[in-house]
Amino acid sequence: MRFYVDRIVRRRDVEPGGAADVVVEAFEAGKVSRSECASMLIDLLNPSIDTTASIIAAALQLFADHPDQWARLRDDRSLLSNAVHEIVRMASPLRAFARRAERDAVVGGTRIGAGSRLLVLFASANRDERFWTEPDAFDITRDARSHVGFGYGAHSCAGQGLGRLETTAVLDALLDRVTFIERRGEGERAVNNVIHRWHKLPLRLHS
Numbered sequence: 001m002r003f004y005v006d007r008i009v010r011r012r013d014v015e016p017g018g019a020a021d022v023v024v025e026a027f028e029a030g031k032v033s034r035s036e037c038a039s040m041l042i043d044l045l046n047p048s049i050d051t052t053a054s055i056i057a058a059a060l061q062l063f064a065d066h067p068d069q070w071a072r073l074r075d076d077r078s079l080l081s082n083a084v085h086e087i088v089r090m091a092s093p094l095r096a097f098a099r100r101a102e103r104d105a106v107v108g109g110t111r112i113g114a115g116s117r118l119l120v121l122f123a124s125a126n127r128d129e130r131f132w133t134e135p136d137a138f139d140i141t142r143d144a145r146s147h148v149g150f151g152y153g154a155h156s157c158a159g160q161g162l163g164r165l166e167t168t169a170v171l172d173a174l175l176d177r178v179t180f181i182e183r184r185g186e187g188e189r190a191v192n193n194v195i196h197r198w199h200k201l202p203l204r205l206h207s
């Protein structure tokens with residue numbers, strides 16, 4: 001990755017006006033070092049590809065398994081933005097991230113000592129039955145905006161607007177043409193400690 005990114009910086013092989021362009025410009029202006037520039041570019045690349053690909057695949061699987069929801073969305077395209085939130089809630093491709101507690105705290109009745117390492121399970125919170133009604137039901141009409149599939153707070157996902165935009169664009173194009181998404185087998189989950197995604201997902205799109 002480092003090698004790839006160094007080559008990008010050397011050749012200035014970035015989309016003019018894009019996020020990477022801004023980072024390379026800051027390096028050329030001496031505002032960030034070469035190493036910081038490379039790290040920032042990796043920070044843009046690393047969390048953006050598998051997460052978004054995974055959410056698009058999850059969308060297709062959810063709509064294949066819930067054809068009524070696809071029909072509902074075809075009837076009312078204004079539900080699309082909320083549907084994308086509901087897909088992120090259900091699929092939570094980034095299952096969890098680690099944190100280190102800066103000070104002693106009590107969370108949900110459990111004492112957490114300063115310096116402890118924690119695993120924050122976004123995927124679990126997104127199905128928390130104390131918060132969500134019927135958490136395992138895929139319902140594009142529920143208000144899904146409070147999900148934490150993009151994290152929460154100061155470090156919440158820097159690319160969530162882009163991830164949602166890309167997913168919306170793919171679904172919008174499919175809604176024009178596809179009447180029914182057919183599941184053609186069980187599929188296979190990828191083995192991955194961080195991203196919950198499909199390795200194989202056989203589908204047929206009917207127009």
Ligand code: HEM
Binds near residue numbers: 048097148156159
């Ligand atoms: C649907 C797709 C995506 C999902 C589900 C997702 C999810 C997440 C999650 C859960 C976090 C951790 C937040 C935390 O630690 O509290 C995160 C962080 C981050 N994401 Fe995304 N992400 C997606 C797409 C993207 C894209 C497209 C980009 C970049 C263009 C991106 C860039 C980042 C960055 C830079 C961080 C670190 C933010 C920080 O620590 O301050 N993500 N993302």
